[in-house]
Amino acid sequence: METINAEIFTLTYGSMVRQLIADYEDVEEVNKQLDKMGFSMGQRLVDEFLAKSKTQRCSDFREAAEKIAKQGFKMFLNCQATVAGWNAEGTECSLILEDNPLTDFVELPEQLQGLKYSNLLCGVIRGALEMVNMDVECTFVRDVLQGDEVYEMRLKLLSSSPESYPFKDDD
Amino acid sequence: MGCFTFYIFNRKGRCQYYHEWQRLKPVRQGAGSQEEDFKLMFGLFWSMRALATALDPKNPNKQQMGAPQRIGEGCNFYSFKTSSYKLHFLESPTGLKFVLTTDPSVGSMQEQLQHIYAAMFVELVVKNPLYTPGEAFLFEPFSAALNKYMRTLGLLS
Numbered sequence: 588m589e590t591i592n593a594e595i596f597t598l599t600y601g602s603m604v605r606q607l608i609a610d611y612e613d614v615e616e617v618n619k620q621l622d623k624m625g626f627s628m629g630q631r632l633v634d635e636f637l638a639k640s641k642t643q644r645c646s647d648f649r650e651a652a653e654k655i656a657k658q659g660f661k662m663f664l665n666c667q668a669t670v671a672g673w674n675a676e677g678t679e680c681s682l683i684l685e686d687n688p689l690t691d692f693v694e695l696p697e698q699l700q701g702l703k704y705s706n707l708l709c710g711v712i713r714g715a716l717e718m719v720n721m722d723v724e725c726t727f728v729r730d731v732l733q734g735d736e737v738y739e740m741r742l743k744l745l746s747s748s749p750e751s752y753p754f755k756d757d758d
Numbered sequence: 759m760g761c762f763t764f765y766i767f768n769r770k771g772r773c774q775y776y777h778e779w780q781r782l783k784p785v786r787q788g789a790g791s792q793e794e795d796f797k798l799m800f801g802l803f804w805s806m807r808a809l810a811t812a813l814d815p816k817n818p819n820k821q822q823m824g825a826p827q828r829i830g831e832g833c834n835f836y837s838f839k840t841s842s843y844k845l846h847f848l849e850s851p852t853g854l855k856f857v858l859t860t861d862p863s864v865g866s867m868q869e870q871l872q873h874i875y876a877a878m879f880v881e882l883v884v885k886n887p888l889y890t891p892g893e894a895f896l897f898e899p900f901s902a903a904l905n906k907y908m909r910t911l912g913l914l915s
Contacts, residue, residue: 637850
């Protein structure tokens with residue numbers, strides 16, 4: 588697969604976030620925009636992931652989460668996540684990243700402590716899973732930039748819908 | 759000339775791309791309109807899969823005929839052959855459906871359809887900024903690559 592220099596990638600992402608902060612002047616809004624951008628990316632990214640890794644259908648949410656953590660992050664960010672913290676029903680879990688290439692060289696200034704710098708990733712995951720008919724909620728709960736040990740994204744499966752026949756019988 | 763038509767459907771049943779290399783009988787005399795033709799085609803493989811799943815002798819938990827299924831669940835069919843043409847089918851986990859009709863003498867096209875998905879659809883359509891996911895598209899580079907590939911396969915003269 589085609590790769591690019593990690594530093595260019597990191598710096599480009601950084602300047603994009605910087606621009607969003609300048610444009611929106613509100614940390615919450617920036618978080619929202621990052622998620623939205625990620626969502627559109629995820630919608631496209633998923634096909635590349637599936638086509639190139641020749642992944643077949645995942646039987647359940649557990650398998651999907653594992654695939655994202657082990658293969659997805661590897662393919663696009665060259666890092667691996669671990670899946671942990673499943674709830675009893677198997678509908679919620681955490682993706683834990685020890686290393687996040689987006690945040691190399693990054694420090695959050697005092698006044699931007701509320702910024703979810705890597706929120707784009709949440710959007711990507713949400714967008715990608717939406718394309719395989721899984722509606723999820725994804726949020727950062729721990730962030731190294733805010734003083735935590737690791738990055739942790741909480742994934743919550745809202746619904747997983749079957750494919751339905753799109754046409755009415757009489758038309 | 760070994761290939762006739764090619765369709766890409768999204769998971770909502772919308773035809774995103776259609777190409778015909780050879781279609782002796784115009785659509786007007788068959789389904790009536792292009793729209794109808796797409797609908798018939800979609801209904802065809804939809805029902806094929808539902809039927810195949812309902813008749814599956816190996817699946818212990820049989821579903822009721824026509825019960826909603828997740829994408830890729832139940833049986834997936836790869837192709838069927840009639841006396842005059844063969845229809846090849848590939849479905850991605852995102853519910854994209856690739857359909858190719860060829861001459862009945864053509865062998866399995868699963869790998870080739872997978873190649874169209876991975877090397878052409880992803881590279882030339884999904885990565886094209888003008889493409890809106892789920893919408894119909896018409897991109898010259900994709901059509902050109904598809905034609906070229908069909909020629910390499912010897913299906914197009």
